[in-house]
Amino acid sequence: MSTVYTYQEIAEHNSPKDTWIIIDDKVYDVSKFLDEHPGGDEIIFDQAGRDATEYFVDIGHSDDALKLLKSKCIGKVDVTSEKVIFEPKVEEKTEGNQGNGQLAVIVAILCFIVGYYFLNE
Ligand code: HEM
Structure with a gap:
């Protein structure tokens, strides 16, 4: 056993x-x-x-x-025992997501500048 x-x-x-x-x-x-x-x-x-x-x-x-x-x-x-809820290990992932968020903002600003430039040609 x-x-x-x-x-x-x-x-x-x-x-x-x-x-x-x-x-x-x-x-x-x-x-x-x-x-x-x-x-x-x-x-x-x-x-x-x-x-x-x-x-x-x-x-x-x-x-x-x-x-x-x-x-x-x-x-x-003991599969009948109560499961443990773990805190997600997201430190690096959170940072990564923030990075992606920043990138999206930069891309949006660039698109705006390029769009503005062409509209005023
Ligand atoms: C969280 C669980 C595990 C993950 C995510 C994991 C992941 C990996 C990865 C990514 C490799 C490939 C390494 C490479 O070729 O660069 C590997 C290889 C290997 N792992 Fe794990 N491993 C885990 C648990 C274990 C455990 C518990 C054992 C044995 C007690 C084990 C034994 C091996 C062996 C012997 C290899 C060499 C390749 C093979 O024979 O399949 N691993 N593992």
Whole structure:
């Protein structure tokens, strides 16, 4: 019988030295693997304490990666436990969006100047 963890318990393991992730309702302790991950430590750490199924599957990891993953399994998720609502990690994205907003304003001003110039030709 494997250990069963609530979403809350799993969410608490979200530091670089203590990183758990959920994939397909199973719990994996990837703390010691972060530095070895071929895709970089940050990409996994971003999912620390969370359900990383979508991210893990989307990459199309190899069978070797799946085997390695299996070796890190420490238990299962109590899927009946209350889910944890995480604050979205949007710091960089917000900055990016602001950048896009600024770009839109600059483009709009340029269009206005060019339009004004041609109308007064
Ligand atoms: C949040 C979850 C994860 C994401 C988003 C992710 C992402 C990635 C990415 C982008 C690569 C490609 C690196 C490259 O070719 O430049 C990669 C490779 C790899 N990852 Fe992950 N990874 C995740 C979790 C894991 C976990 C938990 C394991 C195993 C314990 C793992 C094992 C591997 C291995 C072995 C490779 C080498 C290529 C392969 O064999 O598929 N990854 N990963």
